[in-house]
Amino acid sequence: MRFEGKSVLVTGAATGIGRAAAIAFAREGAMVMIGDYNDKAEETVASIEGEGGTAAFRHCDVSKGTDVEALVAAAVKAHGRLDAAFNNAGVFPPEKMFADFDEEAFDCTIAINLKGVFLCMKAQLPIMAKQGKGAILNTSSVGGVIANPGMAPYIASKHGVIGLTRTAAIEYAKLGVRVNALCPGFVRTPMTEPWFHREGFLEAFLPTSPIGRPAAPEEMAGTVLHLCSDEASFTNGAVIIADGGQTAI
Ligand SMILES: NC(=O)c1ccc[n+]([C@@H]2O[C@H](COP(=O)([O-])OP(=O)(O)OC[C@H]3O[C@@H](n4cnc5c(N)ncnc54)[C@H](O)[C@@H]3O)[C@@H](O)[C@H]2O)c1
Structure with missing residues (x-):
């Protein structure tokens, strides 16, 4: 029970990686506050409560500053503090050649994947600094360290998450706050499900x-x-790649 009595915030926990992490945090004793723009996150809360855990959901679009401030304030109000935050919400726009992306698709991807992480950290860092302790983990991607064709806005947003992570990590380390980035490889979630039905994708x-x-x-x-626990007390500003070795080739 590494997170017994700890207040943990997870964004993007209606489905996929965020949902699995929220459930795992709760199993380790955390009181989990979920922020998502998909009300399906209620099902994550129900699943956690069904196992005897503690969780709450607040509707939040991470690209909106007022939503994010209200989400972080709700976590602090409910549990008196904020021990860890997993800033994970993200979107993946349909693939196109670079010059075929329109401005709107670029702005939308950056607003959620990059500005969303900025807004979350902007609200979380002062609270954790005041506590003298806290851990933030931002979801980047292998697309944050390498490029893939057809994904220009996504790749830019995920490289940007690493920049935000490293900057906050060096600014807040002496204040007791650790900030790291997770770079998942290919994970089967609703985001990537369409790829499984694309002819020849898995073979490639x-x-x-x-x-x-x-x-x-x-x-x-x-x-x-x-990474959000005291086990990782010396891990700060790190970019942790969990990709089955894909980027080691
Ligand atoms: N699945 C992969 O292969 C993979 C690989 C690398 C990185 N990632 C990243 O992992 C994170 C989670 O993705 P996933 O694969 O679990 O996909 P997913 O689609 O299952 O989960 C994304 C979650 O973010 C939420 N969300 C999206 N936009 C939001 C917004 N504006 N405000 C609040 N919530 C919002 C969705 O409702 C959903 O709960 C994303 O940041 C994604 O870019 C995924």
């Missing part, structure tokens, strides 16, 4: 994956909990 992907398969969302949760 599998040879690029040393582990030879996509991950289940639950396989990210252990790394998430470790």
